[in-house]
Amino acid sequence: MLRTTPFHPRTEALCEAKNWRRWSGYLAASSYELHHDREYWAIRNSAGLLDVSPLHKYRIDGPDAERLLNRVVTRDVTKCALHQVLYTPWCDGDGKVMDDGTLTRLKPDSFRLTSALPNLRWLQNNARGMTVRIEDISEDLAALALQGPSARRILSAAANGVADDLRFFRLTKGSIGGVPVEITRTGYTGDLGYEIWTDPDNALVLWDALMDAGRPHRIVPAGMLALDVARVEAGLILIDVDYVPAHQAVIEGRKSSPFELGLGWTVKLDKGPFVGREALVAEKERGPEWEFKGLEISWESLEELYGAVGLPPQLPSEGWRTSVPVYGGSRQVGYATSGCWSPVLKKYIALAHLQATHSKTGTPLRMEVTVEHKRRRAKARVVDAQFFNPERKRS
Amino acid sequence: MSASRYDAIIIGGGHNGLVAAAYLARAGKRVIVFEKRHVLGGAAVTEEIFPGFKYSVCSYVVSLLRPEIIRDLDLPRHGLQILPLESTFTPLPNDDYLVRWADHDHTRRELYRHSPRDADAYDDFGKLMYQLAVAVKPILAMIPPDPTSMSPKDLMGFLRLGKHFRDLGHEQFHALHKLMTMSSADYLDEWFETEALKATMSASGIIGTFLGPRSPGTAYVLLHHYMGEIDGAMRAWGFAKGGTGAVSESIASAAREHGAEIRTEAGVSQVIVRNGRAVGVALDGGDEFHARVVVSALDPKLTFLKLVGEQHLPDDFIQAIRRFRIRGSSGKVNLSLSELPDFTAMPGVGPLHQGAMSISPSIDYLERAYDEAKYGDFSSRPYMDIIIPSMIDPGMAPPGKHVMSIFVQYAPSDLSGGWDETKREAFGDAVVDTLAQYAPNLPGAILHRQVLTPWDIDRVMGLTDGNIFHGELTLQQLFCLRPAVGWADFTTPLANYYQCGSGTHPGGGITGASGRMAALRVLKDQS
Numbered sequence: 036m037l038r039t040t041p042f043h044p045r046t047e048a049l050c051e052a053k054n055w056r057r058w059s060g061y062l063a064a065s066s067y068e069l070h071h072d073r074e075y076w077a078i079r080n081s082a083g084l085l086d087v088s089p090l091h092k093y094r095i096d097g098p099d100a101e102r103l104l105n106r107v108v109t110r111d112v113t114k115c116a117l118h119q120v121l122y123t124p125w126c127d128g129d130g131k132v133m134d135d136g137t138l139t140r141l142k143p144d145s146f147r148l149t150s151a152l153p154n155l156r157w158l159q160n161n162a163r164g165m166t167v168r169i170e171d172i173s174e175d176l177a178a179l180a181l182q183g184p185s186a187r188r189i190l191s192a193a194a195n196g197v198a199d200d201l202r203f204f205r206l207t208k209g210s211i212g213g214v215p216v217e218i219t220r221t222g223y224t225g226d227l228g229y230e231i232w233t234d235p236d237n238a239l240v241l242w243d244a245l246m247d248a249g250r251p252h253r254i255v256p257a258g259m260l261a262l263d264v265a266r267v268e269a270g271l272i273l274i275d276v277d278y279v280p281a282h283q284a285v286i287e288g289r290k291s292s293p294f295e296l297g298l299g300w301t302v303k304l305d306k307g308p309f310v311g312r313e314a315l316v317a318e319k320e321r322g323p324e325w326e327f328k329g330l331e332i333s334w335e336s337l338e339e340l341y342g343a344v345g346l347p348p349q350l351p352s353e354g355w356r357t358s359v360p361v362y363g364g365s366r367q368v369g370y371a372t373s374g375c376w377s378p379v380l381k382k383y384i385a386l387a388h389l390q391a392t393h394s395k396t397g398t399p400l401r402m403e404v405t406v407e408h409k410r411r412r413a414k415a416r417v418v419d420a421q422f423f424n425p426e427r428k429r430s
Numbered sequence: 431m432s433a434s435r436y437d438a439i440i441i442g443g444g445h446n447g448l449v450a451a452a453y454l455a456r457a458g459k460r461v462i463v464f465e466k467r468h469v470l471g472g473a474a475v476t477e478e479i480f481p482g483f484k485y486s487v488c489s490y491v492v493s494l495l496r497p498e499i500i501r502d503l504d505l506p507r508h509g510l511q512i513l514p515l516e517s518t519f520t521p522l523p524n525d526d527y528l529v530r531w532a533d534h535d536h537t538r539r540e541l542y543r544h545s546p547r548d549a550d551a552y553d554d555f556g557k558l559m560y561q562l563a564v565a566v567k568p569i570l571a572m573i574p575p576d577p578t579s580m581s582p583k584d585l586m587g588f589l590r591l592g593k594h595f596r597d598l599g600h601e602q603f604h605a606l607h608k609l610m611t612m613s614s615a616d617y618l619d620e621w622f623e624t625e626a627l628k629a630t631m632s633a634s635g636i637i638g639t640f641l642g643p644r645s646p647g648t649a650y651v652l653l654h655h656y657m658g659e660i661d662g663a664m665r666a667w668g669f670a671k672g673g674t675g676a677v678s679e680s681i682a683s684a685a686r687e688h689g690a691e692i693r694t695e696a697g698v699s700q701v702i703v704r705n706g707r708a709v710g711v712a713l714d715g716g717d718e719f720h721a722r723v724v725v726s727a728l729d730p731k732l733t734f735l736k737l738v739g740e741q742h743l744p745d746d747f748i749q750a751i752r753r754f755r756i757r758g759s760s761g762k763v764n765l766s767l768s769e770l771p772d773f774t775a776m777p778g779v780g781p782l783h784q785g786a787m788s789i790s791p792s793i794d795y796l797e798r799a800y801d802e803a804k805y806g807d808f809s810s811r812p813y814m815d816i817i818i819p820s821m822i823d824p825g826m827a828p829p830g831k832h833v834m835s836i837f838v839q840y841a842p843s844d845l846s847g848g849w850d851e852t853k854r855e856a857f858g859d860a861v862v863d864t865l866a867q868y869a870p871n872l873p874g875a876i877l878h879r880q881v882l883t884p885w886d887i888d889r890v891m892g893l894t895d896g897n898i899f900h901g902e903l904t905l906q907q908l909f910c911l912r913p914a915v916g917w918a919d920f921t922t923p924l925a926n927y928y929q930c931g932s933g934t935h936p937g938g939g940i941t942g943a944s945g946r947m948a949a950l951r952v953l954k955d956q957s
Contacts, residue, residue, distance in 0.1 A: 069533040072514050073784070080513060080671055081824045185824060251829030253821070334501055345597075347564060380506045381497075 037062045040088035041177040041238035045246075049256050056259060059151075061089040064258035071353070072378075074261035078224050079379050082183035082249060083257030084242075087223075087230065090136075091153055094172045096145045099165035104146055107161050108138060109293055109315075111306040115140045118206040120219050123301050124293050125157075130314030131281035131290035132298070133157070134274060137221055139206055147172070151274040157282075161310065177238040181245060182228035182265070184427055185252040190229055193248035194218065198229060203429045212237075212244025223262060225269020227427040263354035264375045267386060270329060270420030272296055276356045277327070277372045277386055294323035295388070297420055326394035329420040330361065330371060332383040332402055336414035344407045350376040350383060361387050362401040362412055368393040371402055377422060384422050385415070393417070436460045436721035438952060439711050441698045441737065442892075444472025446931045447727030448681040448692075449945030450952075452503050455688035457953050462719065463690060464711065466697030466892060469675065470682050472727075473891050473898060474940055476675025480878040482828040485764040486673040488882070488891060488898065490817060490835040491515065491786075493667040494657060494939040495677065496571060499946055508683040509676060512668035513822050517785030519776070520630045521868040527775040528626040529782060544624040551621045561602050562609070563656040570657065570936040570943050573951065574910040574918040609649045610905060615793045617649040625792040633790045633813055636839065638899045638938055640759040642800030643793050647905050654903065654937070667786075669822045677940055701726070701737045701927060708738075708927035723926045723952055727945065729893060729900035730754050730913035730933040738924060747923050750914035754933075755907060758843030758884030758896030759803060763836040763861045766878035770818065770832055771869035783821045789814040789864060799840055806846030808857045808883075811864050813839045831877070836861060841883050843895035849885035857883055899938025900931050908937060920948040921955075928952055 038061050040046070046064055054065040063086065066074060077083040095104060105112040110123040117140050124135040136150040148154070158169045181190060190198050197209035198218045206219045214237035222228030233241050246254060266273065274280055278296055279289040292315065293302050304316055337348040354375035361369040374385030385402060393400060394417060401412035438454050440447045443465030455461045469475050473488040492512055500510065516532035528544060530537045541549040575587025598606065608617060614635030618628040634655040635648035642648075670676045682692055697714040701724055710720035726733040734743060734751045770779055773787075790796055790813055799809035815837040820827035827833045838861050845853065858881035865872050884896025893900065901907055910918045912935045920928050930948035932938040 069536070070516075072532070073516070076513050080511065188829075251824070253824040334497070379511060381500050381510075382506075 040086050041235035042086045042088065042179070042242050045239060045242045046086055046256065050258075054258070058259070059089040059091065063089060064256070066258040066260045067256050071258060071260035071264075074255055074257035075264050075378065077253065077255035077257055078183045078226060078261055078265050080184065081253035081255065082181055082185040082189055083224075083255055083261060084245060084249065085180040085182065085257050085262060087178045087180045088176075090173070090178060091150045091171070092173045092176050093148045093150070093154065093158060094145070094170045095148060095158065095167060096170075097165075097167035098144055099162070099167040100144050100146055103158070103162050103165050103167050104138060104148070105306065106309050107158065109298075109302045109309065109311075110138070111303040112138065112146075113306070117143060120204040120206060120221055122204070124296070124298050126293065126311030126315070127281045128311055128314070129281070129290070130292050130311035130318060131284075132278060132293055132296060133281045135272070135298070137219075139219060141206070152280060175235070176232050177235045177241070178233075179231045179241065179245065180222050180224075180228060181231060181249075182222045182224040182226050182257075184227055185249075185254070186228050189245065189249040189252050189254055190218065193244050201229075212240045214240050216241060223269075223271055224265040225271065225421070225423055225428060226265065226425065260353055263356075263373075264377070267354055267373050267375045267384065268377050268379065268423035270297070270386065270422055272298075272327070272386070273356075273373065291325070291388075292318055292323060294318055295325040295327060297327035322391065324391055325369075325388050326391055327420060328387055328389050328394050328396070329418040329422055330374075330385040330387050330400065330402055330415040331418050332385065332404075333414040333416070334383070337383065337404070340404065340406045340411045340413055346407070352376070359385070360403045361389065361415070362403075363393040363398070368400065380422060382422070386420055389417065436462050436719065437723070437956075438462075439464065439719055439721040439724045440727060441701075441711060441724065442466075442472060442727035442931065443470040443678075443682070443692060443694065444727050444931065445474045445678045445681060445940055445942055446945035447472070447725070448678060448685055449499060449503075449942040450725050450727065450930050450949040451690040451692070452681055452685035452688060453946055453949035454952060455685055455690035456503070457949075459953075461685070461690040462721070463685070463692045464696040464698050464713065464719075465692070465694045466714075468695050470692065470694060471675045471678030473887070473893060474674045474678045476673030479764070479880050480766055483766040483831070483833050483878060484673055484819075484826045485833060485880060486675065486819060486835055487764065487880070488762055488887065489674045489940055490669075490819070490837065491667050492670050492674065492677060492940050494570075494941040496941055496943050496946065498571065499942045502946075503681060503684040505680045505684060508680040508687070509672070510680040511671035511676075513671055515667050515669050515785055515817065515822065517782060518630060518788055519773075519782040519785060520626045520788045520790055521773050521775040522626055522791050523867070525775045527773070528624065528630065530630075531781075541624070541627065544627065545622070548622045548624045548627060555621050558602065558605055559653065559656045561598075562606055562653055565598050565602065566606070566653060567657050569909065570941065571947070573920065573947055574912075574935050576910055576916055576918070579916075609653050611646060612649045613644045613646050614648040614652050615643040615797075617652070626790070629790040629793050629796055630788045632793060633788060633796065633815065636796065636800070636813070637815070637837070638760060638897070639902050639904060640755070640757045640803070640840075640842070641904065642797045642804075644797050650905055650908075651903050654939075669817065669819060671823045671825070673819060673823075673826060674940065681942070698737065700739075701924075703738065703742045703924065706742070707925040722956065723928060725928040725930060725948055725952065727931040729756065729897070729931060730929070731756060731894040732892070733929050733931075733933070734922070738927070742924055744923050747914060747917070754913050755902045755904070756895050756897045756900070757902070758887065758893075758898070759841065760837060760839040760898060761808075761841035761857060761884065761896075762882040762887075763838055763858055764880040764882075765834040765836070765876050766827065767832040767834055767872075767875045768877055769871065769875045770821075771834070771865070771875070772871045773869045775868065783818050785817070787814075787816040789816070789868070803840030803842045806842060806844065808841045808845060808860065809839070810860050812841075812861065814861065814865070836865075843884035843888070843897070845883075845885075849883050854881050854883050854886065857881060900933030903937050909935060912937060920944070920951045
């Protein structure tokens with residue numbers, strides 16, 4: 036039996052489509068309406084409200100909290116200011132990515148880590164001999180993501196302006212609907228957005244207050260289908276889809292290093308020892324074999340392939356999550372792991388693992404598409420994975 | 431007299447003029463656009479008429495904008511966002527209603543409630559229209575060949591066209607023949623029995639024409655509207671974030687990025703002709719600008735009869751342009767609202783407010799509205815196509831308030847006794863009174879009202895007789911006949927003078943197609 040989140044009484048009533056999926060053992064709405072269009076457009080055009088409570092959350096306290104985290108993650112935690120949030124992956128001893136999430140410094144020696152998978156044991160194993168308390172607070176914290184260009188205005192109305200000047204990847208505290216909340220300027224959509232954290236007992240009050248404040252701004256509860264398109268547009272990787280967590284990979288070839296996932300910028304090799312550092316130093320020296328990039332599939336090429344059977348191009352109406360071969364000339368040089376038609380960019384886009392020999396931006400490649408039951412190869416071009424990156428995200 | 435010389439001057443900063451400018455600038459040409467008004471877009475403009483309330487003043491939905499233009503000019507990067515319009519709600523006088531939703535099953539169940547037969551026919555009809563639209567659509571991006579010309583170019587064009595239609599099945603070919611010859615009411619009668627469904631569908635056959643649903647030829651216009659597509663989904667209509675003006679702004683931004691110069695409040699008074707060639711333009715203020723070619727994006731009447739002296743054009747051509755039918759038949763009412771209209775047929779705030787609302791209860795209703803216009807009056811109970819942009823893009827109105835865009839037909843440009851301010855407001859009253867029958871709270875919710883009759887559209891936007899399509903979208907004025915026989919290829923009888931805009935092929939709507947094709951034609955001739 037799947038569990039429900041603290042927001043379930045509200046989300047269930049609104050979920051007209053009755054379209055649910057599992058997320059870390061919880062029920063999560065795939066879409067609220069029969070079509071996820073409006074939910075997607077809310078994220079890009081007004082604001083979407085997403086229940087992200089199923090995230091795993093840990094609280095790490097104590098004099099050695101910073102030391103422990105700096106040992107585990109690839110970012111430099113000593114540089115993390117009070118109320119700053121870091122996005123970071125963490126690796127196994129071979130420098131292969133196990134998980135990724137956000138790390139927030141709540142107090143000088145107190146942090147919160149979010150993750151996609153359970154990480155309690157990994158954190159404890161790395162904490163031997165340290166003075167630190169690690170607590171799984173996954174069920175003690177309910178969370179909503181408010182994402183989209185109207186998010187700031189809605190939050191301003193709901194939280195009395197407390198987050199008006201909140202900078203990208205920072206935290207502030209306030210109250211919404213009379214209940215205490217923590218607000219971080221974070222999200223998984225590549226848009227202006229916030230995540231709001233509260234005690235599960237306050238969940239319904241928080242939901243109602245945000246929906247009330249959001250109504251004049253056309254807030255729309257949004258599900259995972261809408262989120263999936265938004266995160267592909269933003270070039271944000273998804274565990275178990277775009278990469279296999281190292282400790283769950285049954286064969287070596289399924290593992291990826293941060294360099295191979297476009298996360299080289301998070302690897303701070305000169306911060307001192309951390310798990311996987313030696314392997315990452317060596318990899319950096321020889322250069323990674325794979326790169327994670329964006330693909331823009333050529334419309335003209337699709338038109339030609341579909342035109343040959345008398346059809347206009349058939350576009351995926353939802354994001355897809357399968358492994359699709361990518362070719363350079365006649366040879367396979369990689370595989371795409373997620374893709375979608377981007378309604379905001381008016382482009383067919385995909386995220387792909389490419390051999391470093393074929394990963395330079397601008398490289399012409401081909402991606403497999405199935406046209407009327409037949410395998411065809413559509414022209415594609417290598418681009419930066421961050422397809423959509425509006426100014427408002429950081430401004 | 432300006433010292434600098436341009437490769438091309440574009441007259442009119444409507445969306446087609448801007449598309450032409452962008453394509454020419456993209457090809458490295460020195461281009462300047464002259465727009466008479468202070469805003470760009472022509473009939474595709476967003477204006478904040480009342481503080482905080484943004485109106486898509488004239489044109490209000492997008493669908494026909496050519497995808498190749500969106501790609502070539504990378505319009506999404508320049509701010510173009512097209513948001514889905516999901517449903518069409520037709521309230522009925524007996525407090526019933528008919529809705530076509532975005533979801534197929536939802537629509538089917540609704541149609542079934544009115545007629546189980548129609549629910550089945552709707553799917554078959556949809557498939558056939560889809561096939562026809564796919565077949566006819568390439569014509570939108572094709573320079574029409576002249577059927578009477580024996581030049582290899584025209585013959586090849588017809589050969590391609592012929593091959594195209596040969597690929598159609600029998601059923602589709604016959605349907606196409608019927609669409610070309612029948613009235614939309616008759617055509618739909620062959621398929622459906624629900625009055626409200628037939629009326630609402632037939633309305634797309636009369637929009638912008640001076641015809642009623644029972645007038646032959648309107649069935650084709652129905653198909654014209656089926657050719658709209660968004661993201662490859664045909665028959666999808668959308669709303670541009672920021673209003674329709676945002677479409678023009680995104681094209682202008684692309685044009686500027688490619689180096690085009692765009693001047694507003696710079697009306698062109700005439701095209702300068704020397705030795706039988708267009709060599710430049712004179713502005714209202716007297717300034718003159720010279721260029722290798724001049725492209726007019728105005729309607730054919732202005733392009734030829736106003737800007738160019740008749741002595742520079744052949745007599746038969748002048749006659750053809752004089753005969754070109756351009757009677758305006760529609761108006762627009764834009765409202766600022768303190769609250770949403772509450773329809774007695776479907777009370778409360780619901781998804782219907784995010785889609786289109788159509789006042790078209792029956793074919794008789796529409797035909798009666800036409801009858802009044804035929805004899806010189808505006809319709810006392812008009813056809814209306816309504817959207818509430820603020821429900822789709824919250825930026826269009828202050829939070830909690832709304833804007834309502836009402837397309838109204840019929841309002842004849844040649845109203846008996848002529849239009850004046852009193853008659854314009856009487857027309858606005860007829861619109862509000864009619865709507866109040868379906869949503870009684872509406873009159874009390876109105877904060878501001880803007881009424882545009884063909885008279886206003888002519889005076890303010892500069893569309894002759896207020897015809898929103900720069901000339902009627904009827905078969906005798908389409909394809910190789912638009913705007914005149916032999917001159918459908920964006921050239922004109924005056925050397926170095928080119929034309930684009932809705933008065934040229936493929937006709938009205940925000941397509942950008944004529945601007946693109948005219949630019950390509952100029953580039954070809956200049957190479």
